[in-house]
Amino acid sequence: FDNLDVQEEVNNKLEEMAEDGTLQEIITTYIQSNVAWTFDSVAEMKLATNLTNDSYAQTFGFYNIGDGGGAKYKIRTITPQDTTDETTLIALSDNTLVAELVPQNNTIYTKQFGIVGDGTTDETTKLQKFFAYDTKFYKVNSANILVDADIALSSNSIIEFAKDCKITRKANSLEWYFILNITNKEN
Numbered sequence: 001f002d003n004l005d006v007q008e009e010v011n012n013k014l015e016e017m018a019e020d021g022t023l024q025e026i027i028t029t030y031i032q033s034n035v036a037w038t039f040d041s042v043a044e045m046k047l048a049t050n051l052t053n054d055s056y057a058q059t060f061g062f063y064n065i066g067d068g069g070g071a072k073y074k075i076r077t078i079t080p081q082d083t084t085d086e087t088t089l090i091a092l093s094d095n096t097l098v099a100e101l102v103p104q105n106n107t108i109y110t111k112q113f114g115i116v117g118d119g120t121t122d123e124t125t126k127l128q129k130f131f132a133y134d135t136k137f138y139k140v141n142s143a144n145i146l147v148d149a150d151i152a153l154s155s156n157s158i159i160e161f162a163k164d165c166k167i168t169r170k171a172n173s174l175e176w177y178f179i180l181n182i183t184n185k186e187n
Contacts, residue, residue, distance in 0.1 A: 069111035073099035087113040107137040117142025150178040
């Protein structure tokens with residue numbers, strides 16, 4: 001032990017690991033499992049080639065940076081039971097993987113589901129998926145949502161609408177209809 005130079009031994013081992021690729025493999029595995037990859041949009045995330053099973057991704061918007069649709073996603077291996085819907089479960093360029101929405105604090109936002117809220121795009125399917133998602137807090141942060149069918153709400157949920165939010169039903173000849181249906185719901 002008198003002649004042992006610990007720093008030299010550590011350096012020698014690191015050099016050896018660098019030469020045989022072990023060090024790069026350890027660092028890559030650590031980064032892929034402990035770092036959230038960031039993307040400007042969902043489209044950019046879908047094209048990524050650096051995502052691996054059990055990694056995470058963060059988008060700064062659904063369509064564009066700052067559009068209110070930014071979200072976190074868990075990257076995982078697709079299963080035979082999975083059906084990608086391009087909102088809560090998104091297909092990736094590596095067709096063995098999907099990105100699954102991870103709500104923060106049991107809260108989801110309409111813009112995370114790609115709801116534009118321009119008043120002319122029919123958002124019925126996306127809004128139905130939004131309110132069918134199993135969570136507690138629903139935040140409607142799209143301004144002018146157009147629908148063409150009843151939107152069923154869930155029991156035991158809290159819905160917060162943005163100040164300028166408006167949900168409109170397409171003109172129809174029905175005698176009566178719902179926009180947001182809370183029939184037989186509680187809390």
